[in-house]
Amino acid sequence: MSLGNDPAAVAAVEQVTVRYGSLTALDGVSLGFPTGVTGLLGPNGAGKSTLLSLLSTANRPDEGTVTLLGETVGAGGRRAVRSVRERIGVLPQSFGHYPRFTALEFVEYAAWLRKVPSRERRDRAREALRQVAMEKHAGRRMGDLSGGMLRRVGIAQAMVNRPALVLLDEPTVGLDPAQRVGFRDLIKGLGEHSAVVMSTHLAEDVAHTCDRISVLLEGRVRFTGTLAELCALPGEDGTVESGYLHLVGPEGAVL
Amino acid sequence: MIRMLWTEMRRGESRWIAALMTLIGAWYFLGEDAATSDWIGWWTQSSVEVQIFAVMVMGPLVSTGAAWTAGRVRRHRTLAWAETTARSGWEQSVMVWLSAMAWALPVYALFTAMAFSRTAGVSAVTAPVWSPLLTGAAMVGLQTAVGVVVGVLSPSRIAVPFVGLGWYATLVGIALLSDERSALPWALVPALDVHWDMAFQPNSGRLLTAAVWCLACGLLVLALPGLLRGRAVRPALRILLPVALAAVVAAGALFSFRAPLPELYWAVRTPQPQRPVCAVEGGTKACLWPDDRHLLPEVRIALRRVERTVGTVPGLTRTYYERGLGTPSGAAPTAELPVYTPGIDREGLTQDMLAASLPQPPLNCAPHLMKEIGDYPDTFLFEAVVRSRAQVQNSYWSDEFAAALDRFLKTPVTEQDRWLAAAADDIRSCRPVPAPPR
Numbered sequence: 001m002s003l004g005n006d007p008a009a010v011a012a013v014e015q016v017t018v019r020y021g022s023l024t025a026l027d028g029v030s031l032g033f034p035t036g037v038t039g040l041l042g043p044n045g046a047g048k049s050t051l052l053s054l055l056s057t058a059n060r061p062d063e064g065t066v067t068l069l070g071e072t073v074g075a076g077g078r079r080a081v082r083s084v085r086e087r088i089g090v091l092p093q094s095f096g097h098y099p100r101f102t103a104l105e106f107v108e109y110a111a112w113l114r115k116v117p118s119r120e121r122r123d124r125a126r127e128a129l130r131q132v133a134m135e136k137h138a139g140r141r142m143g144d145l146s147g148g149m150l151r152r153v154g155i156a157q158a159m160v161n162r163p164a165l166v167l168l169d170e171p172t173v174g175l176d177p178a179q180r181v182g183f184r185d186l187i188k189g190l191g192e193h194s195a196v197v198m199s200t201h202l203a204e205d206v207a208h209t210c211d212r213i214s215v216l217l218e219g220r221v222r223f224t225g226t227l228a229e230l231c232a233l234p235g236e237d238g239t240v241e242s243g244y245l246h247l248v249g250p251e252g253a254v255l
Numbered sequence: 256m257i258r259m260l261w262t263e264m265r266r267g268e269s270r271w272i273a274a275l276m277t278l279i280g281a282w283y284f285l286g287e288d289a290a291t292s293d294w295i296g297w298w299t300q301s302s303v304e305v306q307i308f309a310v311m312v313m314g315p316l317v318s319t320g321a322a323w324t325a326g327r328v329r330r331h332r333t334l335a336w337a338e339t340t341a342r343s344g345w346e347q348s349v350m351v352w353l354s355a356m357a358w359a360l361p362v363y364a365l366f367t368a369m370a371f372s373r374t375a376g377v378s379a380v381t382a383p384v385w386s387p388l389l390t391g392a393a394m395v396g397l398q399t400a401v402g403v404v405v406g407v408l409s410p411s412r413i414a415v416p417f418v419g420l421g422w423y424a425t426l427v428g429i430a431l432l433s434d435e436r437s438a439l440p441w442a443l444v445p446a447l448d449v450h451w452d453m454a455f456q457p458n459s460g461r462l463l464t465a466a467v468w469c470l471a472c473g474l475l476v477l478a479l480p481g482l483l484r485g486r487a488v489r490p491a492l493r494i495l496l497p498v499a500l501a502a503v504v505a506a507g508a509l510f511s512f513r514a515p516l517p518e519l520y521w522a523v524r525t526p527q528p529q530r531p532v533c534a535v536e537g538g539t540k541a542c543l544w545p546d547d548r549h550l551l552p553e554v555r556i557a558l559r560r561v562e563r564t565v566g567t568v569p570g571l572t573r574t575y576y577e578r579g580l581g582t583p584s585g586a587a588p589t590a591e592l593p594v595y596t597p598g599i600d601r602e603g604l605t606q607d608m609l610a611a612s613l614p615q616p617p618l619n620c621a622p623h624l625m626k627e628i629g630d631y632p633d634t635f636l637f638e639a640v641v642r643s644r645a646q647v648q649n650s651y652w653s654d655e656f657a658a659a660l661d662r663f664l665k666t667p668v669t670e671q672d673r674w675l676a677a678a679a680d681d682i683r684s685c686r687p688v689p690a691p692p693r
Contacts, residue, residue, distance in 0.1 A: 099331070
């Protein structure tokens, strides 16, 4: 079994193509996601969210295979999908929540959705909230929390099942600079035990959190490598931005 | 599971619906006047009353609340997130359904307690009847399940209030359009809008079959979002198939049943009691079903009035058996005493007994019109005399009729009795009655 180009990958896509009508969102993409933080970069419409939806099992490719945690998605039926989903954590870009639930109740609810055993659910929820420094606010209603706190609860719910694969779609959007700094540490910590795939527009986030970076453009992989390799690409100043601009050109410059 | 259910119960909208229902139910069940009620005093009818209130009022309200709670996945944009978790859509829907039912069922039990306490305050026996209640609870479950599914699937929150309205309209529509002979629509959407006297009791087997149908159907309905929306984990077939089988078998049993009488679709005839309860005043006697023994004091008063009114008239039936009670073979002629409400009073009983005593002309006997009373049928005069002697409410036909009646009532009682006895014979034989004494 080949996991993209990386045999150590926790998740991988191989030659996947996804079409929405006449639009090809992903075109023959092959990528592997090992333990650590992988940043997905690319302009709007590059295929980042489509790739995340494949990794979260929300969608299936029209062509190619998606392998998650040793299971080929679609080949193992209902049980395999459920088993994979039990070990994935997802923070959607537009993270919805139930305003009347307390933070603890909401994370516990997420644990229930991910089939965390009932006797462990409350402890796991508390632990997840502690990891995102929200334990003091565990009893507060979600509707009363600030944007930054909600994002933290979002991370907590994504890690409550101790996932092997964490998918974060624009996790720092809407946070102030100080909150973003805290968040980066949090995400880096997550990457020590899990494969974290983070889609982002923010070069700073990439520079501070990602071990590996993949750049997508028009549904294809333009670059896969380490931060140093991206920065080493020909450019003005050897930064993430310059490497990225080299890959996507000025019209793709959204960083 | 229990903790999640408790969280859902505390954070969902069903608790407000439960509070509203409690107020409405308390007003309905505690505000009913026992003297005029058609259910306070009868255990079966009390159960039916709770059941019909639950299905017609509570079910639409609970389903509306459940639809709103379930619609949170769209209002708060969590649908895509929740659908890509390990819990199947069915399990998620069942959790919302359970939280709504966990509020509804205690309220339902409270209504039952209210209704039963009212009946216990009137009835001389304690015989609660459970099968209509179970059917009602199951039907509320089905209504709630539909609410959950509409909430999850409907993209618009405007659809939510239409769930309750839709249920109410459906039930009213079925009531209006139902073919009473088959009652099949009611079989699949049971709301037992029936009124049984003591002659009938619930057909528990059928009611429990209907309860199984409603519950199984509700659980199947809850699987719809998971089946229709491809991203969610599909419900496990090993759970759904037995539920579907139960629904099919129960529906088949309900469809294939053919009742000899419309009222017997959900009922069976009450077995004859070992000994009916009877009261005697002189030569006048009334026997009741044992469950109606609370009526005996009023029955005795009514019997005394009947005895005073027609006790001296030979040939009139003065032995009454409540409807459905078997009469002893070889005994004197008996009349059927209808008791349509458990709170019937002495006045109603007197009128019913006197009406049951009136001689009946044979079928196809043309009425004989009397000149003396303004060309009204002679049976009208007979009835008016009896009612006037008992001093119960009488019909007013015309001045001429009233004058003739007044003249008659001024004659000696012995002459009145003689005329009544002869007239009763003539009416039974389809002959004109003699001219009234003047």
